[in-house]
Amino acid sequence: MTTTGQTERDQRIAEAIRRAYDDADISPPGILDPSRIVPLQKLLAGQGLTHSEHPSLRRREAATYLSRELPYEVEIDGNPEDELSGYLFANSFGGWVLVDRRDPIARRRYTVAHELGHFLLHAQPRLAAGDIVFSEAQPKVDEAASVDNEAFGPGGEVQLVSRDAALEHGAVAWETEANQFAAALLMPADLCQPLAEQYGPRCGHRRAVLAKRLVLRHADYAG
């Protein structure tokens, strides 16, 4: 059963995905495309974002890298030794998505999609309304544990800085929305549904097993 809130959220996410493709001047991959890989690089570029992969991403490395690229010191709250899977730093002119290179490719793509979701759904409206910085730290997740538990692990930490220097933390619901955006972007229902119907009877309907089979199928196309 879906609620009005869910429907409204689904619509906003679908609209954000459409906008991402429109701004990048490309179309979503279709069911007949030989490669169904979602072109994340182009989608980021369409938003004025850029991404950078780091051999070991901690809060300290993220702050050092951004301070080198920008003409001011970027300070990131929290323990500088905390390991991150991703970090988004954006203002009204553009932004960076930093990713931990040690993560598996699927995880890195998910991280980038998650941060793109935050940017489109949460950062852009707030930056347009006058906030000056939107950042989000995505803590490292134990992949093995998260697959076994079928959980996403700890949520990210959104911070907004307004012009009067007030610091605000993002709403808890934003994490759910960014996760849903990433899932809908990377695994569009119109592509996955036919595959799920094809493999469901053979693989069973346990989510992790089906997901792994779909990933393998996806890898066939990518290779």
Add this chain to the structure above:
Amino acid sequence: MTPDTNASAQARRDASVERYILALDAADFETISAVLAEAMTDPTLAQLLQEVDAALHAEADLPTPREQAKTVRRLLRQHLPSAFAEPETGPPTVGDVAARLQAEHAAGRQPLLAGDLSANTELLGNRFELTGRPSQRMTRQVAEATGVQASDHYWERFRRAAVALLMARDAGAIQLAAARRRTPKRTPNRASSPPPPPSPVEES
């Protein structure tokens, strides 16, 4: 490059480094300038000169220029925050982005391919202002407006550099917000108490 030309290039660099050190001792700014100009097109020489600078600074027990600049910027932001409340400059231009790429190339951080380097040189000094979102659409517009031919890799590098320069436009507001966050609010009692001793770092 053959071993002979390698050796000759290295000998030329060694001679330039020696001239640079002697010129520093003699405060001969013309020679310093000439050697730095050579380094603009020779990333290896630029690296050697940076090592010389670092060694001389260490020998004199001085902070590096980068550290000094950082201290000055921090003190200015701390004591004159209102001076940075608005963007200090207009939007970056195509020429500004090309200059950043040129500097990264000269420093050996991210060398450009020969064809892309000449394309970048064409863009140096171009005053076309970048005001929109630093997207691929923007780089296509720049390519069309300037007629410059370069690889896709170059235009992505151009876009990334444009992201950094455009984001820097908010530097004033961001620094001001950071300074406000760091500055503790004064209470009547604390305002009348004597000021804390100055930090040794700030005095250096």
